Amino acid sequence: MTEHALAGQESYDPNRLLDTLLEKMNLKNDAALSRMLEVAPPVISKIRHRRLPIGASLLIRMHETTGMSIRELRDLMGDRRTKYRLSDAQGKPKPAPDAAPAQPQQNQASMH
Template sequence: MTEHALSSQESYDPNRLLDTLLERMNLKNDAALSRMLEVAPPVISKIRHRRLPIGASLLIRMHETTGMSIRELRDLMGDRRTKYRLSDAQGKPKAPPAEQQPPSGGQPSHFH
């Protein structure tokens, strides 16, 4: 079983968040919760069993559906991080293909 970084935090408990959503939205079970959040039922199961983290898009959907703040949702699941960390690869523009890069002399050819 692979673990995501958040699951290694002792305070992380996605079940507390999911149970709170069930209660606040007066839903009977996880299947009803998955319909409300417009995700497949296995997604909720994987989150409950800590095989899948609650991603940003799902967190936003929870916020939009319930009206609860992102901070409140994160607190309920035990996420005490002050910021989300992006990997070095995320957010960087892709390098242009070799044919679009300037010649290796460093100066464009019209400066010679």
């Protein structure tokens, strides 16, 4: 199984973040943490064993649940990146279809 790009960073330590969340929220174990974050328990296990990165949606959920800033959470896991790379497809406009021009929409108020 291949590791995700962030796992290759020496400073990356998802366990530090997870352990801090356990302590901050007074939780006993990863199962309680998974319930709090509303994710399946294997998700936390995969993150601990660096088989799954902490994705944006989970990071936002951690922020909403704990009140900690996204920057704090990222610092705890050792994510020191200041910029993110987007795939080539992201941010580019979709190519215009060669079909007929769009027909103007009728105002629904005039239809009554």
